[in-house]
Amino acid sequence: MSTPSAIRKVYQGIAERHQMFRMFDRHAQRPNRFDGDASALYAGEWFEITKREHDYTFEILPPLWIRGSMFAMREFLTGSVTSVFFALRIDGLIRYFHAYCDLSDRGSVEAMRLAIIERETRPVRAMTRDERLEHIWSATADAYRGYSDETSPQYLPGQRVITLFSNAGSAGLKLLDDLTDDEIAAKLPVQLRHLPDTAVAA
Known part of the structure; x- marks a missing residue:
């Protein structure tokens, strides 16, 4: 975990x-x-x-x-x-x-x-990759998020998985941490998709 x-x-x-x-x-x-x-x-x-x-x-x-x-x-x-x-x-x-x-x-x-x-109080509104992933996890309904188990494509015990839908309408699970930039953008609400990246504060 x-x-x-x-x-x-x-x-x-x-x-x-x-x-x-x-x-x-x-x-x-x-x-x-x-x-x-x-x-x-x-x-x-x-x-x-x-x-x-x-x-x-x-x-x-x-x-x-x-x-x-x-x-x-x-x-x-x-x-x-x-x-x-x-x-x-x-x-x-x-x-x-x-x-x-x-x-x-x-x-x-x-x-x-x-x-x-x-x-x-940051002067420019921005999000880190981790913040984007955490928002997706928080905003996704329980039916479309969960934890990796033996049925997951990559079985990593305790890792979070999210349901992705293809253009054809099929659904599959993917590790939250493995989402691509395009997949993250598709999961975010429109107003958050194009915010600049920001480095994690030291």
Whole structure:
């Protein structure tokens, strides 16, 4: 099972309630879901939400803690990973974000806050290849995404696969990481297809 741990934006645009709840568990289809600690798989994921969804989540349960414009959910997703919600002033506007932070790392929340601000204040709107792939994964319905198993063209346990449709209408699975630039463009919404590439921040 691939276990990413870097801070990463996993959805472009602002998630409304339905999409927000879908992305709370983007890895629900992973093999052996209830075995082991999946903290590293979730920690570091973040995306933007509306003020309405931010305020809604604040009212669900008393927060674990509130620190200025941030609060953490009392219920942990897995291990020491829980939802942290941010209200951040970026370019003069208050914007709202959800992130998964590993609270066993005392610096994880501040690192997340700084990473979001850095990503969202770039002067040119652009996406890395990884951001494109994560957006595709987040936006694809469960019926058309999954994890590699013995039926996959290349069996790599735990790797994510996505359904591709040919011009003739046939469907086949392909590893998410192996999508070509053309296949990525076809899977992205029109407004994201032609954004410039950007290097991963050092």
